[in-house]
Amino acid sequence: MIRLHFDQTIALLTLDRGGARNALPIAAWNAIADAAASVVASDAHVLVVESAMLGVFSAGADLSEFPALIADPALRTRFRTAMAAGIEALAALPIPVIAAVDGGCFGAAVALTLACDIVVAGDAALFATTPAKLGIGYPASDVARLHARVGAGQAARMLFTGDRIDTDEALRIGLAHCRASDAAGPARAMAATICANDPDAVRLLKLIMRDPANLAHDQAFENAFGSPGFAQRLDAFLGGKR
Helix, strand or coil: CEEEEEECCEEEEEECCHHHCCCECHHHHHHHHHHHHHHHCCCCCEEEEEECCCCEEECCECHHHHHHHHHCHHHHHHHHHHHHHHHHHHHCCCCCEEEEECCEEECHHHHHHHCCCEEEEECCCEEECCHHHHCCCCCHHHHHHHHHHHCHHHHHHHHHHCCCEEHHHHHHHCCCCEEECCCHHHHHHHHHHHHCCCHHHHHHHHHHHHCCCCCHHHHHHHHHCCCHHHHHHHHHHCCCCC
């Protein structure tokens, strides 16, 4: 259902539930949170979120669990908190997270990509936030991320209409950031490029982007000049002439 493996310093989180178009049940959201914790404990410098299926990223939350939510308020809370745990665990990772989206990415799966730093969209990618079609809302934290990613008007259009957005439109409004005929390969290539940079510097840059007003960043910027990584990379850049 959720697989995590490592290719040297690249972590790969794979959605693999082919019979259900990668629809994510409660257990899958918990597994995503567990996978994120494993990534934190590892030596990974970048995480790539991808699908094992051709033609679909994820159908979103598993609708087969929804009938039980009608009569069971406690299960509604369990569903909401499990989904939030998985999404927030990805969003909180200190390393860059890249989503490789090929095919359909619907409902809660869009929220999953919003927790990622960079979205690489394949030519056939389709995005839609569809809760209004089912008569439900979208978690407030996910609405906030969508608003931050695409702006108030585009977020309203996506949420109120539930219409599908293709790759061109996703790039235009900022929902996706890069285009490729097949997203997985370029996403991994981008991850390799990031891994070639200093991991501490990349982590610092992500931290600054997350909260640029934090005054502690000024000292962290200065401290980086005294790091072994800076000295080694500067020496290599200058050809040992330092």
